[in-house]
Amino acid sequence: MNMQTRTPPSTQPDDGYGFSDRIQHQLDHAGRLCAGQGGRMTQQRRDVLGLILSASAPVGAYDLLEQLKTSGRKPAPPTIYRALDFLLEHGLIHRIERLSAFVPCTHLQHEHTHDHAHAQTEPCLHSAQFLICRTCGGVTEIADAPRVLDVLKTICDKKNFTMQSASVEVEGVCEDCAQAATGQKGHAPTPN
Amino acid sequence: MNMQTRTPPSTQPDDGYGFSDRIQHQLDHAGRLCAGQGGRMTQQRRDVLGLILSASAPVGAYDLLEQLKTSGRKPAPPTIYRALDFLLEHGLIHRIERLSAFVPCTHLQHEHTHDHAHAQTEPCLHSAQFLICRTCGGVTEIADAPRVLDVLKTICDKKNFTMQSASVEVEGVCEDCAQAATGQKGHAPTPN
DNA sequence: GAAGTAATGTAATATTATTACATATCATTG
DNA sequence: CAATGATATGTAATAATATTACATTACTTC
Ligand SMILES: [Zn+2]
Ligand SMILES: [Zn+2]
Ligand SMILES: [Zn+2]
Ligand SMILES: [Zn+2]
Numbered sequence: 255m256n257m258q259t260r261t262p263p264s265t266q267p268d269d270g271y272g273f274s275d276r277i278q279h280q281l282d283h284a285g286r287l288c289a290g291q292g293g294r295m296t297q298q299r300r301d302v303l304g305l306i307l308s309a310s311a312p313v314g315a316y317d318l319l320e321q322l323k324t325s326g327r328k329p330a331p332p333t334i335y336r337a338l339d340f341l342l343e344h345g346l347i348h349r350i351e352r353l354s355a356f357v358p359c360t361h362l363q364h365e366h367t368h369d370h371a372h373a374q375t376e377p378c379l380h381s382a383q384f385l386i387c388r389t390c391g392g393v394t395e396i397a398d399a400p401r402v403l404d405v406l407k408t409i410c411d412k413k414n415f416t417m418q419s420a421s422v423e424v425e426g427v428c429e430d431c432a433q434a435a436t437g438q439k440g441h442a443p444t445p446n
Numbered sequence: 447m448n449m450q451t452r453t454p455p456s457t458q459p460d461d462g463y464g465f466s467d468r469i470q471h472q473l474d475h476a477g478r479l480c481a482g483q484g485g486r487m488t489q490q491r492r493d494v495l496g497l498i499l500s501a502s503a504p505v506g507a508y509d510l511l512e513q514l515k516t517s518g519r520k521p522a523p524p525t526i527y528r529a530l531d532f533l534l535e536h537g538l539i540h541r542i543e544r545l546s547a548f549v550p551c552t553h554l555q556h557e558h559t560h561d562h563a564h565a566q567t568e569p570c571l572h573s574a575q576f577l578i579c580r581t582c583g584g585v586t587e588i589a590d591a592p593r594v595l596d597v598l599k600t601i602c603d604k605k606n607f608t609m610q611s612a613s614v615e616v617e618g619v620c621e622d623c624a625q626a627a628t629g630q631k632g633h634a635p636t637p638n
Numbered sequence: 639g640a641a642g643t644a645a646t647g648t649a650a651t652a653t654t655a656t657t658a659c660a661t662a663t664c665a666t667t668g
Numbered sequence: 669c670a671a672t673g674a675t676a677t678g679t680a681a682t683a684a685t686a687t688t689a690c691a692t693t694a695c696t697t698c
Contacts, residue, residue: 294664296663314653314654315653315654315655316654331654331655331656332655332656332657335654335656354654
């Protein structure tokens with residue numbers, strides 16, 4: 255294989271996707287997290303996560319397929335879906351149900367030591383909350399999720415419903431896009 | 447057209463689906479609601495809503511297609527999706543994103559005069575909250591939704607995010623199914 | 639009843655996701 | 669190291685969900 259890139263050194267090879275240093279860093283971090291949970295961050299999975307981290311909006315499975323195709327291998331749907339499943343199970347990405355698309359878990363980007371609110375509380379409670387902008391397509395993972403979860407937990411308790419996972423998705427218009435629309439036009443709504 | 451049914455009298459013909467009196471009642475009610483909003487509750491839409499009301503769990507678009515086929519007409523996907531869009535727009539049904547399936551709005555079943563929490567608050571805020579049981583497949587629309595919505599609204603305000611619609615979906619195990627699993631076995635988990 | 643609007647029919651196609659089975663890669667351990 | 673078993677990936681086919689574009693029909697209004 256001829257891969258002569260001039261990227262700065264990283265723990266893992268670069269695969270030719272030209273991931274930024276910051277993303278390489280996050281990928282390395284993600285790899286360590288998986289290892290801690292007995293998971294194997296393979297090259298394939300790493301590539302997929304890298305592509306999701308690089309995007310400025312949720313990415314669909316077939317988008318990822320296309321992007322992976324451009325670089326040597328030509329994976330088929332099961333490949334991508336298996337990688338996505340792995341990343342979901344390890345809390346590295348989230349699926350936005352309303353978009354059938356995927357975003358990185360914000361905690362990866364903020365480089366915590368893995369004390370994120372989801373995947374915690376009880377055996378294993380996967381849960382996340384998002385703001386989805388209809389104008390720019392940007393998605394923001396809500397930080398003060400605990401309050402939302404608490405309310406939900408209370409409701410479930412009252413109904414004797416065992417909560418295993420929860421998704422909260424709010425659609426609307428983000429601050430930037432709202433400003434760009436009302437105030438001065440031509441103010442380029444940047445994704446998030 | 448020859449339609450000789452011997453069903454008990456109702457505001458509208460029965461189409462041969464054998465909808466119960468209770469459901470016919472709800473359909474009539476829904477029809478009045480639409481009319482009030484300047485919408486036309488056609489036979490097709492009425493049938494689709496009736497089928498959704500009759501089901502004990504969320505129904506997929508293609509399930510509906512199958513069921514409609516059995517009764518004279520043979521609609522194609524666009525037909526069903528158009529009917530579903532109409533019913534969604536008029537707040538008569540909800541889409542469960544995690545299941546790509548549809549449930550009746552609980553307020554239809556409880557026969558309010560249309561003062562339900564969603565489709566209100568602001569110009570038109572569609573929003574709903576659900577508990578989804580993984581065991582029996584039953585879905586419950588959460589009644590005390592206001593609290594959840596309030597928390598979300600607060601969060602959005604703080605971020606200057608304009609909320610247009612929101613969905614909250616909790617997956618887990620309902621009370622009945624949990625009991626059936628732990629306690630006495632063979633206690634037939636009834637859908638919800 | 640003619641014109642305009644809303645609803646439905648129809649065929650083709652797009653998008654998202656899974657099944658089943660073959661192959662390859664990695665980790666152990668004897 | 670070779671044999672083994674477990675994990676991961678490749679591949680082909682197909683399933684499930686949803687939309688586009690355009691023709692037709694049915695209702696409404698004047
Ligand atoms: Zn997250
Ligand atoms: Zn925006
Ligand atoms: Zn409702
Ligand atoms: Zn149940």
